[in-house]
Amino acid sequence: MPLLLNEEQTMLRDSARGFIGDKAPVSHFRQLRDSKDATGFSRDYWRAFSEMGFAGLLVPEAFGGSGLGAVEAGVVMEEIGRTLMPSPFFSTAVLGVSALNRGSDAQKAEYLTKIANGALLAALAIDEGAKHRPLQTAMKAARSGNGFKLNGAKAFVVDGHTADLLIVAARSAGAPGERDGLTLFLVDPKAKGIALERTAMVDSHNAARVTFENVEVTADSVLGDVDQGGALLDSVLNIGRGAVAAEMVGLSDEVFGRTVTYLKERKQFGKLIGEFQALQHRAAHLYTEIEVTRAAVLKALQLIDDGAPTAPAAIAVAKAKAGTTATLAVQEGVQMHGGMGMTDQFDIGFFMKRARVCQELLGDSNYHADQLARLKNY
Amino acid sequence: MSDLDQFRSETRAWLKANCPPEMRRPMSSDEDTFWGGRHAKYSSEPQRIWFERMRDKGWTVPHWPKEYGGGGLDGEQTKILRQEMAAISARLPLVSFGISMLGPALLKYGTDAQKQEHLPKIAAGLIRWCQGYSEPNAGSDLASLQTRAESDGDDYLITGQKIWTSYANYADWIFCLVRTDASGKKHDGISFILFDMASKGVSTKPILLISGKSPFCETFFDNVRVPKSHVLGTVDRGWDVAKYLLQHERAMISGMGERGAGRPLGQVAADSIGADEQGRLDDAMLRGQIANFEVDEAALACAAERAVDLAKAGQAHPAFSSAMKYYGTELNKRRHEILMSSGGIDALEWESQRSHEGARPRAWLRTKANSIEGGTSEVMLGIVAKRILDLPGA
Ligand SMILES: Cc1cc2nc3c(=O)[nH]c(=O)nc-3n(C[C@H](O)[C@H](O)[C@H](O)COP(=O)(O)OP(=O)(O)OC[C@H]3O[C@@H](n4cnc5c(N)ncnc54)[C@H](O)[C@@H]3O)c2cc1C
Numbered sequence: 001m002p003l004l005l006n007e008e009q010t011m012l013r014d015s016a017r018g019f020i021g022d023k024a025p026v027s028h029f030r031q032l033r034d035s036k037d038a039t040g041f042s043r044d045y046w047r048a049f050s051e052m053g054f055a056g057l058l059v060p061e062a063f064g065g066s067g068l069g070a071v072e073a074g075v076v077m078e079e080i081g082r083t084l085m086p087s088p089f090f091s092t093a094v095l096g097v098s099a100l101n102r103g104s105d106a107q108k109a110e111y112l113t114k115i116a117n118g119a120l121l122a123a124l125a126i127d128e129g130a131k132h133r134p135l136q137t138a139m140k141a142a143r144s145g146n147g148f149k150l151n152g153a154k155a156f157v158v159d160g161h162t163a164d165l166l167i168v169a170a171r172s173a174g175a176p177g178e179r180d181g182l183t184l185f186l187v188d189p190k191a192k193g194i195a196l197e198r199t200a201m202v203d204s205h206n207a208a209r210v211t212f213e214n215v216e217v218t219a220d221s222v223l224g225d226v227d228q229g230g231a232l233l234d235s236v237l238n239i240g241r242g243a244v245a246a247e248m249v250g251l252s253d254e255v256f257g258r259t260v261t262y263l264k265e266r267k268q269f270g271k272l273i274g275e276f277q278a279l280q281h282r283a284a285h286l287y288t289e290i291e292v293t294r295a296a297v298l299k300a301l302q303l304i305d306d307g308a309p310t311a312p313a314a315i316a317v318a319k320a321k322a323g324t325t326a327t328l329a330v331q332e333g334v335q336m337h338g339g340m341g342m343t344d345q346f347d348i349g350f351f352m353k354r355a356r357v358c359q360e361l362l363g364d365s366n367y368h369a370d371q372l373a374r375l376k377n378y
Numbered sequence: 379m380s381d382l383d384q385f386r387s388e389t390r391a392w393l394k395a396n397c398p399p400e401m402r403r404p405m406s407s408d409e410d411t412f413w414g415g416r417h418a419k420y421s422s423e424p425q426r427i428w429f430e431r432m433r434d435k436g437w438t439v440p441h442w443p444k445e446y447g448g449g450g451l452d453g454e455q456t457k458i459l460r461q462e463m464a465a466i467s468a469r470l471p472l473v474s475f476g477i478s479m480l481g482p483a484l485l486k487y488g489t490d491a492q493k494q495e496h497l498p499k500i501a502a503g504l505i506r507w508c509q510g511y512s513e514p515n516a517g518s519d520l521a522s523l524q525t526r527a528e529s530d531g532d533d534y535l536i537t538g539q540k541i542w543t544s545y546a547n548y549a550d551w552i553f554c555l556v557r558t559d560a561s562g563k564k565h566d567g568i569s570f571i572l573f574d575m576a577s578k579g580v581s582t583k584p585i586l587l588i589s590g591k592s593p594f595c596e597t598f599f600d601n602v603r604v605p606k607s608h609v610l611g612t613v614d615r616g617w618d619v620a621k622y623l624l625q626h627e628r629a630m631i632s633g634m635g636e637r638g639a640g641r642p643l644g645q646v647a648a649d650s651i652g653a654d655e656q657g658r659l660d661d662a663m664l665r666g667q668i669a670n671f672e673v674d675e676a677a678l679a680c681a682a683e684r685a686v687d688l689a690k691a692g693q694a695h696p697a698f699s700s701a702m703k704y705y706g707t708e709l710n711k712r713r714h715e716i717l718m719s720s721g722g723i724d725a726l727e728w729e730s731q732r733s734h735e736g737a738r739p740r741a742w743l744r745t746k747a748n749s750i751e752g753g754t755s756e757v758m759l760g761i762v763a764k765r766i767l768d769l770p771g772a
Contacts, residue, residue, distance in 0.1 A: 260769070274769040287766065288704060288705045291681055295681040296680045320670075321674065369666065378644025378645050378647065
């Protein structure tokens with residue numbers, strides 16, 4: 001398969017770009033931030049976005065979606081990265097749907113249609129410590145009657161405070177660090193014993209801390225097989241990582257574009273600053289990094305859709321690479337804008353903050369380089 | 379089964395039956411490469427067998443038309459052949475500047491007669507070519523070249539000096555940039571001309587490199603008589619041909635790092651350094667460097683694949699090969715730094731049979747030229763800045 005978007009994917013990109021650029025440019029994000037909006041995104045836009053089929057992108061057609069794949073999710077994420085549009089697309093349409101797609105028929109029937117039409121929001125609760133370490137999950141799921149009792153705490157639950165459904169990774173057996181013994185649960189955030197706190201993050205996007213105290217869930221709420229959640233979680237996390245990597249390509253490209261424009265406008269010493277070779281070479285270097293990253297991310301997403309055995313390594317490459325490239329892009333963006341880049345009034349800083357969050361989200365560059373080394377046995 | 383699937387399985391079977399096992403190992407040194415030419419030497423019998431079989435199939439230049447000794451494969455088939463060769467680590471049967479540089483320029487700018495004359499000989503490895511671009515005072519600023527071609531009836535008389543001419547002392551013919559008109563702007567008045575290195579007035583003098591080898595020469599022309607019909611493209615418009623050829627040269631150089639072939643670098647390192655109790659390379663900092671390197675290398679391989687796909691779809695920027703050249707060569711230097719670290723003391727050995735006469739350190743030193751030859755990294759970045767990013771200033 002060529003490493004290019006095909007015609008349908010290009011059309012999807014254009015329509016996502018059209019909607020997002022029109023309704024949710026960076027000023028939309030700024031306004032939500034400044035008003036400390038309680039939801040953190042526009043429900044109206046989410047409804048409109050859903051009507052255009054974006055919420056159901058990964059939902060099978062049988063449940064009212066369009067049954068598309070990781071490449072298409074990446075296409076939309078890249079556009080979201082360009083304007084930092086706050087939306088539950090990642091938490092619900094990517095992570096939530098990928099998880100539910102591996103569920104029972106009854107679970108699919110209950111949730112997927114509602115997600116596709118924009119009525120239900122989901123959030124994935126995995127991380128517990130400061131860094132993304134899914135195998136270190138300590139949260140307990142103790143058998144209790146027919147079901148389980150959940151105890152523990154989750155942090156950095158993206159869009160957790162608006163979710164109608166939490167997908168929670170817990171340990172039904174084994175010890176932190178082990179792969180076996182993980183189980184995923186579908187939990188109602190309003191269930192007794194759940195405390196939810198919205199955490200305001202550096203990037204002003206949504207996340208929450210959630211604590212579980214003797215939360216009772218039934219056996220029906222298990223997603224996949226008990227103790228065997230590791231593989232399911234991997235597949236969900238991998239598509240999520242690919243999606244975040246695509247978002248980072250979008251934000252890197254956007255910051256870079258704005259920076260190159262600035263190099264052509266700003267004059268110092270009687271010259272356009274873009275005439276200085278020191279800056280030209282750094283810009284050209286950044287360009288190659290972004291192009292190389294774009295290819296790696298598209299490749300990883302294509303391999304996921306192919307179900308290729310090489311997909312996990314490709315995802316590790318894509319997420320690691322996208323993280324370092326985005327970091328470089330935002331740092332150079334701020335630096336080359338000089339004092340302007342440091343002002344809140346200017347948008348560049350937003351991208352820097354978002355890039356920092358995307359780095360941590362589902363594993364930073366170090367984590368993924370380490371994964372690659374493990375996969376290659378050294 | 380689709381046609382392409384069938385092509386793949388036939389190709390796989392053919393390679394399996396025809397590629398000698400000795401040709402499925404990474405090359406240990408430059409001498410392992412078969413360059414062809416009038417004085418061609420095979421380093422081994424399997425090398426000869428492998429070359430002849432591939433030549434007979436047209437697979438020294440699989441994507442060239444059959445009438446010129448090529449394989450007549452389309453883009454998809456060529457990609458499949460390359461993938462199948464990589465899968466068994468098959469070596470290239472013939473490496474030549476004729477294939478990777480001059481050939482594409484001949485195909486685009488050559489007259490029928492020029493194509494008939496030169497392409498089949500390149501495909502069959504009969505003539506070895508060298509590149510006469512650089513001069514002592516025209517390196518990065520190539521268009522400042524001074525070598526003159528004076529008109530003398532149907533011929534030119536060529537006088538001047540070239541430098542850094544790789545393998546000029548082994549080459550049969552040279553493709554050369556000469557000044558046919560000194561009156562206008564420096565990019566105008568350059569012509570691209572082909573001639574036999576055995577012509578009267580041509581002499582070469584090898585230059586020793588830091589790797590202890592001398593793969594290139596100073597090359598001198600003293601009233602060398604060359605028919606005007608040997609100009610490729612239009613007289614005085616040789617810069618267009620030169621630039622087109624450079625795109626191919628840069629693409630070739632950027633791909634030189636045998637990416638993805640062989641064992642993962644981390645395992646190579648573990649062979650000499652060992653692993654800790656958890657099976658991880660017993661040098662945490664080096665392991666991290668290697669992992670970061672492998673991330674970049676894998677990403678670059680994707681970019682190279684995408685560059686081909688973009689070109690096929692007619693969406694490639696003509697200057698993109700400069701970006702790839704820059705990135706690929708910087709990465710290849712990093713690879714060899716890591717190989718040196720991984721080898722430790724063993725990698726320092728210079729003259730011994732055990733070290734294949736210092737193959738590793740010599741290769742390491744050789745890679746330092748990657749970011750110089752074919753245009754330096756600084757020049758590549760300048761091209762990207764101006765031609766792709768459209769940044770201002772001369
Ligand atoms: C191994 C090897 C093989 C080669 N083979 C051949 C061959 O077969 N045929 C052939 O014709 N040539 C060949 N070359 C020559 C090669 O193309 C030149 O060395 C190269 O173009 C650089 O020119 P130079 O050596 O004169 O360096 P210079 O141009 O003098 O450059 C010196 C330094 O200045 C920097 N510099 C120059 N201009 C700029 C600028 N505008 N902005 C910023 N920095 C700049 C360069 O990047 C470099 O770091 C070969 C070189 C090597 C090392």
